[in-house]
Amino acid sequence: MYDFRPAPGTSKPELHRQLVDAADALTADERDPVANMANVAALMGEFLDRVNWAGFYRAVGGELVLGPFVGRPACIRIPFGTGVCGAAARDRATQLVPDVHAFPGHIACDGATRSELVVxxxxxxxxxxxxxxxxxxxxxxxxxxxxxxxxxxxxxSTRI
Structure with missing residues (x-):
């Protein structure tokens, strides 16, 4: 049985170190990318507070296609360059968005979302x-x- 959870009060840098270590442990010997994304989405849901959606979009033929996630149902396809996810995919750059409503072309899959991080x-x-x-x-x-x-x-990057 796996029980990966940070201790209450863990600093943010330590929490992220533990998240990466847990992801490493769960994905090291598994070759199936969907299984690895599913387990990591579950880990992010356990480790990260104040998050209403955590998961993956996979690059398929110039667009992003919904992958494993935790949260409410989401947009299924996002063209590269569209919205926060599409910008991250196109530019190969992290998008740290404090207010999604101020991001040009933001795609609102869940109206409750107010900030976003896409890597x-x-x-x-x-x-x-x-x-x-x-x-x-x-x-x-x-x-x-x-x-x-x-x-x-x-x-x-080598496990999905």
Whole structure:
């Protein structure tokens, strides 16, 4: 049985270190990318507070297609360059958005979402997926979150 959870009061950098370590342990010996994304989405749901959606969009033929996630039902397809996820995929750059309503072209899959962090998963210079985190709180995510999820994306670049 797996029981990966941070202790209450864990600092944000330590929480992200533990999240990456747990993801490493769960994905190290598994070759199926969907299984790995599903377990990591569940981990993010356990580790990250004040998050109403955590998961993946996979890059398929120039668009993002919904992958494993925890949260409410979501948009299924997002063209590269559209919305926060599409911008991250196209630019291969982290999108840290304190107020999604101020982001040009934001796609509102869940009206409760107010801030978002999207990190591309890049392999051999190409976006293969994005990790998407949504929160009902304004400015929920910061540079510590971005750095932690970027480390997670780097780990997963060879496992999904």
């Amino acid at each position: 591309p998963v890049v392999r051999e210079g190409e976006t293969i997926a994005v990790i998407d985190l949504d929160s009902p709180d304004l400015a929920r995510f910061d540079e510590d979150d971005a750095a932690g999820i970027e480390r997670l994306a780097e780990l997963l």
